[in-house]
Amino acid sequence: MGSDGEKTRREKQTGRKPRADSLRNRDLLLEAATQVFSAGGPQASLEAVARRAGVGIGTLYRHFPTREALFDAVYRHEVDHLAELAGQLAQDTEPVDALRQWLHANVRLVATKKGMIEGLQLAAHGSSDLKAYSFGQLTRSIALLLDRGIAAGALRADITPDDLLRALLGILYSQGPDDWRPAVLRLVDVFVDGLRRR
Amino acid sequence: MGSDGEKTRREKQTGRKPRADSLRNRDLLLEAATQVFSAGGPQASLEAVARRAGVGIGTLYRHFPTREALFDAVYRHEVDHLAELAGQLAQDTEPVDALRQWLHANVRLVATKKGMIEGLQLAAHGSSDLKAYSFGQLTRSIALLLDRGIAAGALRADITPDDLLRALLGILYSQGPDDWRPAVLRLVDVFVDGLRRR
């Protein structure tokens, strides 16, 4: 969960206000990391992140003791957006279409943040907090949309939100070299068709 | 293609037989690389590969000037196996089932070679020869199976072998942490269902 971010943002135990430079540097690092990871993938240089943020490498490690901690902070934000969207679609839109649209939104997001999906995949294999959090958020979002479709009798009932998340991440990750978006969107549609009740 | 491996295996231009130690070391390196990559993924230490093979790091780089070249040699072999299997299934088995079985075979393969899929993904984004070769082999295999299904009227005709390969790689890559195989196999089946003509 957010434990790590929280701890960094707030004190040890004495009741002193966090220093202004600390907060500022944390934000600088986060922004720099977003850019560096987006461009270079999850194994990009942390020293490059520090350089870009204009702080010492020691400062980076104090705020984010591990590479995963940095991912944690960077990607939780994006995931929260998707969860919001799912909530909206679940109110506005016809079930099957809502699911389809939400999946398409994921494709769109990844289109601009190349490194993100790799990060999530890395999280999927590793055991960071990010995994628990983002998978939770995404699974909840999917469950919301999926269950509604099942309840309406429009979607088959033998697929779990977990399954669907796997497929989504997988299909998303399978970006081709050139203009992969149309192909990926088509795949999503095929998959949604496969999900329809027959 | 195999240009790199071939070049290493055979001379510059003079017509001299390749040295025995060279060939031997190449094989040692290949075997070591297969193990190291399978365990540690595509960014595993090349020096570790050399150590495991019992040769100097210089020898490794002479045989495989880049990390990609090593992948190239290691994974082309596996891909060839899958191509063979596709050929067999195309003769033996009912179209939709042949496709399903071939996809399942992919799942099985990946189950034992963790690093491989990451390698293929890496190739998919990069621009190595491995990409051209393995994608060619796999696409051809899929085309074989897919076209047969379409010709028989059993599969929808608006999906290309390319698309299907993307989906396959994607779904394969989406391994969960625990016992992911049943889930992945289910996803494959859903996808194949989506491919059915309706």
Added chain:
DNA sequence: TATTTATACGGAGGAACCCTCCGTTTATCA
């Protein structure tokens, strides 16, 4: 078999990165 020579070998070495540790600086609090 002995000599020549093309070829391969090993590993030193410079650069980048990882992460830790600690002396110095600075923002809060009294």
Added chain:
DNA sequence: TGATAAACGGAGGGTTCCTCCGTATAAATA
């Protein structure tokens, strides 16, 4: 305005990457 807890920067030891080159050796030649 001090006092001091907290944050800062970056040196430094370790690892990996990849190149370069003097040494060793297998194939060719006599």
